[in-house]
Amino acid sequence: ELKVEQNPLFLSMQEGKNYTIYCNYSTTSDRLYWYRQDPGKSLESLFVLLSNGAVKQEGRLMASLDTKARLSTLHITAAVHDLSATYFCAVGTIGGATNKLIFGTGTLLAVQP
Amino acid sequence: KAGVTQTPRYLIKTRGQQVTLSCSPISGHRSVSWYQQTPGQGLQFLFEYFSETQRNKGNFPGRFSGRQFSNSRSEMNVSTLELGDSALYLCASSRTHDRPNSPLHFGNGTRLTVT
Secondary structure: OOOEEEEOOEEEEEOOOOEEEEEEEOOOOOOEEEEEEOOOOOEEEEEEEOOOOOEEEEOOEEEEEEOOOOEEEEEEOOOOHHHOEEEEEEEEOOOOOOOOEEEOOOEEEEEEO | OOOOEEEOOEEEEOOOOOEEEEEEOOOOOOEEEEEEEEOOOEEEEEEEEEOOEEEEEOOOOOOEEEEEOOOOOEEEEEOOOOHHHOEEEEEEEEOOOOOOOOOOEEOOOEEEEEO
16 A cells, blocks of 8 residues: 655744755655645645656755655755745556545645744 | 636535535546545545546545536535544546646635534
């Protein structure tokens, strides 16, 4: 059974600092997604990672995927308050023609001024 | 382009009642998935529909059911509501079910409270 773990669960950081959120998954997968959720809002797609070594960047966020280690990272560079949100990684079952995703527990990011 | 639309936004029901939630996907999207979000269990997959067929079902009791219509709109139904069914129910759509490079687009959800 595919399990997805994220850490940390909660991250309080100061503006201008860098940090990394980790996403580990238990069985082989060929796709990993990162989503952002603001309080009371829905999930917003950030990145789609499909191959080993894939790296995607958007603004201060950069995501990478290591399929051999079954690990994805979401790196935050020079954090700003607007990045405060909950970040989820989600993994799909390999080869499955399906939109069934297994989500991580989420990381609540609070960026302090 | 309109996003995924879910109605109603909020619902309050009592134990034992049943409820129907509605989801209209993004125009041109034929795959609809449903997820339950609770503080304790996080985001959990309920079911997935494509071309009016249920393609996948999560580990939920039979009280949870759904369907998809020919226009790709979807409904989910929960019968004999329990307090533990209180959650945010999210609907997500994508063009198809077998294109991994196409992420799910989520609606704003229906917040169900069971008293």
